[in-house]
Amino acid sequence: MKCDICGSLNTCVKEHKHEFLMKGKKIEFIALRRFCKDCNNLVYDEELDNQASKIAIQEYNKKYGINKEEIVNLRKKFNLSQSQFAKILGCAKKTLVSYENGNSIPNDNYTILLKTLIDSPEIINKIIDANKDSFTEKEYVKINDKINQSNNLNQLYSITDFKPSEYNGYTKLNTSKVYNMILFFAQKMVLKTKLLKEMFYADFLFYKETGLSITGLEYAKINLGPVPDQFEKIINDCTKNDLINYEIEFQNNCEYHKIFSKKHYNKEEFSKKEIEILNKVKDYFKDFTSSEIVEFSHKEKAFINTEYFKNISYDYAFDIEIK
Numbered sequence: 350m351k352c353d354i355c356g357s358l359n360t361c362v363k364e365h366k367h368e369f370l371m372k373g374k375k376i377e378f379i380a381l382r383r384f385c386k387d388c389n390n391l392v393y394d395e396e397l398d399n400q401a402s403k404i405a406i407q408e409y410n411k412k413y414g415i416n417k418e419e420i421v422n423l424r425k426k427f428n429l430s431q432s433q434f435a436k437i438l439g440c441a442k443k444t445l446v447s448y449e450n451g452n453s454i455p456n457d458n459y460t461i462l463l464k465t466l467i468d469s470p471e472i473i474n475k476i477i478d479a480n481k482d483s484f485t486e487k488e489y490v491k492i493n494d495k496i497n498q499s500n501n502l503n504q505l506y507s508i509t510d511f512k513p514s515e516y517n518g519y520t521k522l523n524t525s526k527v528y529n530m531i532l533f534f535a536q537k538m539v540l541k542t543k544l545l546k547e548m549f550y551a552d553f554l555f556y557k558e559t560g561l562s563i564t565g566l567e568y569a570k571i572n573l574g575p576v577p578d579q580f581e582k583i584i585n586d587c588t589k590n591d592l593i594n595y596e597i598e599f600q601n602n603c604e605y606h607k608i609f610s611k612k613h614y615n616k617e618e619f620s621k622k623e624i625e626i627l628n629k630v631k632d633y634f635k636d637f638t639s640s641e642i643v644e645f646s647h648k649e650k651a652f653i654n655t656e657y658f659k660n661i662s663y664d665y666a667f668d669i670e671i672k
């Protein structure tokens with residue numbers, strides 16, 4: 350292979366840190382590339398260059414979009430073939446195939462549509478009916494049969510005005526998960542300020558890894574750091590539902606807002622991955638006092654770059670580092 354700049358044949362392969370904007374969003378990753386040993390410029394190498402662009406797409410999808418496994422799982426959930434599912438989405442079969450293989454990035458419209466379907470699968474029937482004209486009578490019947498046979502239909506019909514966004518982590522609010530997350534962190538007793546931060550970290554770290562939040566909660570910036578929007582109502586609801594006791598104690602002129610769990614959290618509410626993140630957050634902050642976790646959260650871009658009393662974008666999750 351020859352260098353385009355100086356014409357040298359003296360090249361080598363080395364790890365290269367890529368850092369660039371893709372569809373306006375920053376991505377970073379390391380991949381092998383070929384360089385000229387004489388002038389140090391990048392040298393075209395079809396195989397390595399293709400690999401690097403594939404990694405770039407995966408990184409983008411992991412951070413900002415939807416990953417290929419999620420698309421395949423969604424289609425399988427509906428029992429649909431690639432051509433049937435493509436027709437419902439309104440794209441060519443080869444487009445869907447390239448999304449499923451991770452060879453291209455779904456554009457924003459498809460990303461939103463796919464994420465909406467993951468969260469609210471019941472709307473597939475509405476989409477099919479809206480595009481009824483694009484199916485033959487036979488196809489229409491067949492697709493509906495297949496979807497109706499799929500196992501997941503039982504819980505499908507719960508139409509709400511949920512709109513997936515960067516503020517809810519593209520996830521519909523799941524109050525049962527919210528309550529169980531509180532029970533998880535409360536196990537016996539937790540101070541309210543610490544609990545609210547741990548919830549923030551759990552949702553945001555899960556988003557960092559999967560592109561979705563656990564609970565669908567929106568978070569806002571207040572003096573004490575990021576907290577779930579309407580957390581007072583959430584705590585009240587937990588008390589009303591007899592899940593926790595909420596007590597305020599005064600010691601040395603300080604108020605301690607203590608939350609005591611009255612039940613064990615229900616493990617069944619969470620996926621394995623979610624439990625993993627919950628444990629990670631709990632372990633990481635186990636020795637932090639309330640004021641230490643407040644101080645820690647004040648260093649997050651999520652906090653610094655958000656205005657007071659405004660909602661925090663889950664996209665700041667990518668700047669959070671917790672080992």
Ligand SMILES: [Zn+2]
Nearest residue numbers: 352355385388
């Ligand atoms: Zn050169």
